[in-house]
Amino acid sequence: MKIPENKSLKVEAPIILQDKLMSTGPNAGSSKISQSYTGYLVSSTNRLNFRISIDPSIAAFTNEINDAISIWNGVPESGISFSIVSSGTFDIVIVNQAINGYGLARIPLNGNAGNLVRINTQNIINDGLNPNQMSTVIAHELGHSIGFRHTDWEGVESFSGTDDVGKPGDALDVPNAAGTDVGSIMNMGANNILPNGLSTKDILALVNLYPLGTPKINGTGILRANKTYTFTTTYVWPNSVIDWSINGKPASISFANGQGTGTLTVNVNNNVGEYSEDLELLAKMTSNNRNYIILSKYIILQGSKCK
């Protein structure tokens, strides 16, 4: 089945997000099947960790949601990550609701992810989908939340439209990910029977829209006596821990705090005498699904004559 025609063909109707994924291939009416996105992406800071709240209505399917998250988190070259939060602030809430079809998701605007994913678990169960297939449906909806359109939209859905709360979205080609992609998780059809989650081009599209940034250490290069300095890292990998160190750290330097975070506070204690010492500040960044990386910054510790 494809999405209901009354939902897909009216420009004013929600454009993209009414999903019932039961066919065994991309939509038969599609004239092109290639990676597409709305033109609106999540900002570089917000994308590092999409916090997902699981509504009590769908708590029974927490395993399936975790598996859906793993599909996206399993691409180490991408700069996005999803995690589940049990309280506090969240970016996306997933609810179980008796919508038409299997799923409905909002799309990004103003640098934020689409904040609502609705899953009709009853429809999914009634149609006999297994847990793995339900995970794929949820992962497909999360793809909309971060800006993906249907790969097989052309000829079936309008180029421009809105989601259910009026956020605009077009259907732009994803840069550097051209070509037919019948196995895309973002096709309207086929998704619930995909054996391996993301297609090769899904991964390519994800990495091109949301590349993993190159982290760096920021802060002053010259440290002087009796002062406190703060070093930060930019573009910390999702879910990473940072272990700071200074090569051959002199006794006159101490770390006030910041171990295991993106910020390090350094105290330079009193030292007497005039000297200059070259040191190297290191930050070993370790992430749960990536190899570690060691960031480096050369610093100079300068003594002074103050007594």
Ligand SMILES: [Zn+2]
């Ligand atoms: Zn969809």
